Amino acid sequence: MKTFLxxxxxxxxxxxxxxxxxxxxxxxxxxxAFAMEHNPNRIIKMIQMGRRAEVLGSATIWLCVSCETCxxxxxxxxxxxxxxxxxxxxxxxxxxxxxxxxxxxxxxxFLSNIRIGGRINEPTMMVQYxxxxxxxxxxxxMGIDMFLKGKLALVSPRTKDMKAVRRIFEKTRxx
Amino acid sequence: MKVxxxxxxxxxGTAKEYGQSVVTVSRAxxxxxxxxxxxxxxxxxxxxxxNFKLSVALPARDLIAAETKAQDVxxxxxxxxxxxxxxxxxxRHDPALKAQIEEIVGGRYQGSVEVRNPIDIIVKDIGLETLxxxxxxxxxxxxxxxxxxxxxxxxxxxxxxxxxENPVLLDRIxxxxxxxxxxxxxxxxxxxxSLTISKTAIVVQMVDRLMAMARxxxxxxxxxxxxxxxxxxxxRSSGGAGLPVFYFTELAALAMGEExxxxxxxxxxxxxxxxxxxxxxx
Numbered sequence: 001m002k003t004f005l006x007x008x009x010x011x012x013x014x015x016x017x018x019x020x021x022x023x024x025x026x027x028x029x030x031x032x033a034f035a036m037e038h039n040p041n042r043i044i045k046m047i048q049m050g051r052r053a054e055v056l057g058s059a060t061i062w063l064c065v066s067c068e069t070c071x072x073x074x075x076x077x078x079x080x081x082x083x084x085x086x087x088x089x090x091x092x093x094x095x096x097x098x099x100x101x102x103x104x105x106x107x108x109x110f111l112s113n114i115r116i117g118g119r120i121n122e123p124t125m126m127v128q129y130x131x132x133x134x135x136x137x138x139x140x141x142m143g144i145d146m147f148l149k150g151k152l153a154l155v156s157p158r159t160k161d162m163k164a165v166r167r168i169f170e171k172t173r174x175x
Numbered sequence: 176m177k178v179x180x181x182x183x184x185x186x187x188g189t190a191k192e193y194g195q196s197v198v199t200v201s202r203a204x205x206x207x208x209x210x211x212x213x214x215x216x217x218x219x220x221x222x223x224x225x226n227f228k229l230s231v232a233l234p235a236r237d238l239i240a241a242e243t244k245a246q247d248v249x250x251x252x253x254x255x256x257x258x259x260x261x262x263x264x265x266x267r268h269d270p271a272l273k274a275q276i277e278e279i280v281g282g283r284y285q286g287s288v289e290v291r292n293p294i295d296i297i298v299k300d301i302g303l304e305t306l307x308x309x310x311x312x313x314x315x316x317x318x319x320x321x322x323x324x325x326x327x328x329x330x331x332x333x334x335x336x337x338x339x340e341n342p343v344l345l346d347r348i349x350x351x352x353x354x355x356x357x358x359x360x361x362x363x364x365x366x367x368x369s370l371t372i373s374k375t376a377i378v379v380q381m382v383d384r385l386m387a388m389a390r391x392x393x394x395x396x397x398x399x400x401x402x403x404x405x406x407x408x409x410x411r412s413s414g415g416a417g418l419p420v421f422y423f424t425e426l427a428a429l430a431m432g433e434e435x436x437x438x439x440x441x442x443x444x445x446x447x448x449x450x451x452x453x454x455x456x457x
Contacts, residue, residue: 011227013269031365035377063374066220067365068329072339081330088224102373110221114233118215120184129372138375142410142444149442151189159215164281168236171279172229 004052011086012079019076020044026070026080036060040070040080043087056091062100093174105132115169118159123152176300179241179248179288180208183255184216190252190402192439196424197251197293199433203309204301208249211241217258220369231272232279234262238290239282247289249296251424253401257326257334259290264333292327293424294400295336298344303351311432313353316454319421320359320394321345322385324404328363339363345423349398352430359392361385366407375411382411389418395450398423410444419447429456 002010009016020041027039038046038060046055055061064084071079091098098104109129113120126143130136146152159165186194201208214237223230238259241248250256266273266284277283297306323342331339340363346356364385367378385408389397396419399405408420420443429436429451437457440447451457 031367031381032370032377034380035374063370063377065325065365065368065370066223067325067368069325069363069365072329072331085223085227089227092225100374103370104225106369106373107221107225110219111225111229114216114218120188120216120219122185122188126372133373139372145444146189151191151442153188156184156187160213164236165215167281168229168232168279172226172232174226 004050004055005047007090008047008083008086011089012082014079014082015077017044017047017078017083020078021076023075025073025075026078029069029073031067031069032063032065036063040064040084044078044080044083047083053096055087056094056096057099059099061087061091062098062103089174102133102135105129108132111169115166117156118162118165119157121154121156123147123154176205176296177207177209177246178291178296179244179246180210181214181237181241181248181250181255181259182210183250183252185252185402189406190422192425192442193251193402193405193422195435196422196428196439199435200297200424200427200431201249201293203428203431203433204297204305206249206296206301209244209246211237211248212243214240217255219254219258223258223261228275228279230258231262231265232276234259235266235276235284236280236282238262238266238288239280239284241288242285245287247291247296249293250290251293251400253292253324253326254403256290256292260333260335263290292336292400294327294344294348298347303347306348306427307351310352310430312430312456314349314426314430314456315353315355317354317426317451317456318357318393318395319349319354319398319426320357320389320392321349321362321423322397322399322404322408323362324399324401325363325365325368326401326403345398345400348423349426352426354426357392357394359388359394361388366404367411368403368407371403371407371411378407378411379413382407382417383413386412386417394418396421396447398426412445415445417445419443419445419450421447
């Protein structure tokens with residue numbers, strides 16, 4: 001059986017996480033580290049130590065905004081941004097789910113909106129998110145302002161060949 | 176010059192002033208836009224956060240559609256640009272993945288077209304001299320900081336756009352329009368991206384810091400080329416105390432005397448018209 005570290009390395013498909021010597025440059029430049037319970041380099045250490053449940057169950061992996069500052073500055077070219085993507089995907093696939101539930105619900109609403117029209121229709125996507133998250137009333141004033149400015153058109157151009165879009169979703173579906 | 180054009184979803188919706196100003200500026204500079212036939216969404220953060228193959232397959236479908244014409248692809252949205260560049264990178268460097276993606280999408284990817292953003296096209300193909308010659312109203316008194324954000328630049332070997340820590344191409348464009356660009360160290364700091372909906376408090380904190388630093392740099396506005404950055408900067412500063420934010424194409428159209436800018440400015444949450452009127456630019 002593969003170790004947690006081996007599994008993550010396989011998914012990153014680049015420089016192995018063992019290369020990290022914990023200079024903490026990633027953490028120093030991380031714009032959302034202030035909101036994370038474990039800093040990015042600490043997540044690497046935890047993976048090295050095999051602490052699977054804690055890592056996949058952490059808020060950190062969902063709070064990463066994929067700004068890619070870490071991989072840009074890492075002296076050892078460890079792809080931490082890709083690592084965070086891999087960890088999120090592992091959390092979903094293994095049924096751990098997301099510690100930050102609304103972040104995953106937003107992603108689900110976004111992708112389900114693409115599945116419907118091939119392109120994002122922002123107002124219907126927001127309705128889908130709000131129904132999933134139960135966060136019904138935030139940003140109402142802003143939404144009304146944008147609606148009045150004609151930025152939230154309920155009908156927007158769609159992809160015609162929806163068969164092709166649906167095929168992509170079906171063929172990339174994770175078990 | 177002629178390019179294939181990928182507007183992406185937001186340029187028809189919340190970023191429609193970006194979409195309209197890109198079209199106006201392109202026309203004024205002699206860039207002919209040919210929209211990619213029946214394009215679909217790039218998948219954005221939501222695809223790559225949750226499903227790697229989907230995140231490559233969605234842009235791959237558009238890239239394959241673009242390859243019917245042998246010309247560069249202009250992608251104005253920084254978020255779409257990044258997803259296209261990333262997909263292109265994987266498809267060019269991983270033959271096994273490329274074969275899988277081609278099977279999923281049902282088409283062959285040749286790698287024959289280059290994905291570019293309008294900043295790059297204007298500076299490198301059109302040229303700043305050509306742009307300067309079209310300026311009829313110099314943006315004197317406007318003191319912008321240029322805000323590149325993340326997705327045009329990182330990772331550098333994928334985006335291949337400009338210096339990663341101190342990009343200058345947008346600064347050069349704004350200088351050419353007659354603005355007095357202020358130096359600052361936050362050109363490439365993140366705005367919080369898609370967390371704006373699901374973790375708003377975090378984004379407010381990030382935007383407030385950017386706004387404070389822009390003020391400290393002596394700026395009276397910020398300029399971006401990304402609909403996500405625009406949405407966050409324009410709408411998420413606490414107490415609505417933010418500086419006005421512009422898409423660079425809105426300012427280019429204003430300086431070139433094109434029609435449209437005033438209508439676009441009305442769409443912003445932080446109204447930039449008082450600033451421009453005060454400077455005699457509107």
